[in-house]
Structures are given as C-alpha cells and as structure tokens.
Amino acid sequence: MPTLPKSKHRPWIPKKPKHLREVDNASFYNSKRWRSLRNYFIQMYPLCVNCKRKGEIKNARVVDHIVPINMGGSPIDIKNLQSLCDPCHNSKSAKEGIEYRKSLKIRNV
Numbered sequence: 529m530p531t532l533p534k535s536k537h538r539p540w541i542p543k544k545p546k547h548l549r550e551v552d553n554a555s556f557y558n559s560k561r562w563r564s565l566r567n568y569f570i571q572m573y574p575l576c577v578n579c580k581r582k583g584e585i586k587n588a589r590v591v592d593h594i595v596p597i598n599m600g601g602s603p604i605d606i607k608n609l610q611s612l613c614d615p616c617h618n619s620k621s622a623k624e625g626i627e628y629r630k631s632l633k634i635r636n637v
C-alpha cells in the first residue's frame with residue numbers, strides 16, 4: 529500500500545496570504561526609508577496625539593500607523609501616521625492584535 533509523503537503542509541490550518549504575514553513588516557520597519565520618515569515625523573510631531581486629546585502633554589516615542597499595515601494601511605503615507613508615547617502605543621497595539629485576529633477569522637469563514 530502506497531503511503532503519502534509526509535509534508536509540513538497541514539490543510540486544516542488556513543494559510544495566511546503573503547501580505548498579511550507580520551514578518552514582512554519587520555523588514556519594512558528596518559528599512560532606511562521608514563527610519564528616515566519616522567525620524568522626520570517625530571520631529572514634526574514630537575507629542576503623543578492620544579495624550580494630547582486627553583489634555584496631557586507627553587513626548588512621543590513611537591510613530592504609529594493609524595491603520596496598521598496588516599489591516600491594509602499605507603506604510604509610508606503621512607496621513608496614516610501619528611506620534612504616540614509608549615503606553616498609548618502599547619494599548620493601541622494590544623487592541624489591534626485582537627482586531628487583527630478577528631479579521632483573520634472573518635476572512636477564513
């Protein structure tokens with residue numbers, strides 16, 4: 529009786545489309561293009577926009593994508609960028625992680 533060759537592919541686990549893999553983002557964030565854009569942006573907008581909305585003045589440390597790249601946001605469009613402090617960025621990222629996993633589930637239905 530012939531046996532099937534063992535493969536790493538597990539058909540019951542849906543494959544992520546290439547543009548949704550987070551690995552791709554890592555190479556983008558390490559790119560010279562992004563780093564210079566980020567440095568420029570944080571000089572232009574040095575304060576956390578989220579804290580500013582709450583009436584607090586806090587230095588931003590992160591340039592964040594308003595619509596995450598994973599969710600189809602433009603990585604280099606200045607309109608899709610905002611300056612955030614670490615705590616604000618962390619809470620936004622945590623929420624986005626949940627949204628992102630939800631969106632994957634929806635797509636796989």
Ligand SMILES: [Zn+2]
Binds near residue numbers: 578579612616
């Ligand atoms: Zn903040």
